[in-house]
Amino acid sequence: MTAETIIQSLASGLLMGLLYGLIAVGLALIFGLMDVVNFAHGEFLMLAMYVTFFLFTFFAIDPLLAAPLAAAALFVLGAVVYLVVVRFAMRAKANVGMVQIFATFGLAIVMRGLAQLFFTADYRSVPQSWLGGKTVSIAGIFLPQPQLFGALVAIAAFGGLYLFINRTDFGRALEATREDPGAVALVGIDKNRVFALGWGLGGALVGLAGAIMASFFYIYPDVGASFALIAYVTVALGGFGSVFGAFAGGIIVGLVEATTALVLPPSLKSVGIYAVYLLVVFIRPRGLFGSM
Numbered sequence: 001m002t003a004e005t006i007i008q009s010l011a012s013g014l015l016m017g018l019l020y021g022l023i024a025v026g027l028a029l030i031f032g033l034m035d036v037v038n039f040a041h042g043e044f045l046m047l048a049m050y051v052t053f054f055l056f057t058f059f060a061i062d063p064l065l066a067a068p069l070a071a072a073a074l075f076v077l078g079a080v081v082y083l084v085v086v087r088f089a090m091r092a093k094a095n096v097g098m099v100q101i102f103a104t105f106g107l108a109i110v111m112r113g114l115a116q117l118f119f120t121a122d123y124r125s126v127p128q129s130w131l132g133g134k135t136v137s138i139a140g141i142f143l144p145q146p147q148l149f150g151a152l153v154a155i156a157a158f159g160g161l162y163l164f165i166n167r168t169d170f171g172r173a174l175e176a177t178r179e180d181p182g183a184v185a186l187v188g189i190d191k192n193r194v195f196a197l198g199w200g201l202g203g204a205l206v207g208l209a210g211a212i213m214a215s216f217f218y219i220y221p222d223v224g225a226s227f228a229l230i231a232y233v234t235v236a237l238g239g240f241g242s243v244f245g246a247f248a249g250g251i252i253v254g255l256v257e258a259t260t261a262l263v264l265p266p267s268l269k270s271v272g273i274y275a276v277y278l279l280v281v282f283i284r285p286r287g288l289f290g291s292m
Helices: 003-034 041-059 063-089 096-119 145-167 169-179 183-187 191-213 223-238 243-263 270-283
Strands: 135-138 141-144
Touching: 003 041, 003 141, 003 145, 003 169, 003 191, 003 223, 003 243, 041 063, 041 096, 041 191, 041 223, 063 096, 063 191, 135 145, 141 145, 145 169, 145 191, 145 243, 169 183, 169 191, 183 191, 223 243, 223 270, 243 270
Parallel strands: none
Antiparallel strands: 135 141
């Protein structure tokens, strides 16, 4: 094992880690806003990948151009899911947490089943894209252009989210609703509107990630399950409710995954992720950046 091999692996892990962070940020945003874990988060990712695939197939729209369209579609889906499903689950008189869990978990099963019904279980892919199959060499390290572009988009999206939360009126309303959902009504803030837009924003972030991943990953109805599991671990590792923690956790997960693949067979690369997660849970149960 040479130094060049190690650096190459870590660079690839960093790129994937930034994408993991982008996927997990939407999940952390929703949890931090409402204390609700969206168990259909992986299916949101899967749907974004299918949207990107069909935009390319029927309209020849490259995934780079389809990314904002997929994000917009998932924004609408996220808001609708809150208004139609989650809003009523939160009104349960007893066992509210379990009702919310089963509501989003049931939604995940329905979305996956509908995808299998309408799209079949076949593996699909975007056969050609502007960046597909291309690499760029930086100091002798070869980086796939789709993952490199995705990493840059992830950084830009996180930066935009940070500015949105901290520099806009809606961002301040979002933070206020996170702190005290009951008190915000006294100053004229519609809690349901904020929650719906928060779910939409979380959906848009995972939609952006799905569109990017469609350019280099196979698309099938169960594709979201494995990435959702990584997203849950990432959010828990970074700290539930911490958007920055989720993004930083994604980077850590990507680097740990790449390092594990150097030592163990590739099929066991997830072992390192869960080992680090368990270590963090034992030492700091609220996560690396969590305050709960």
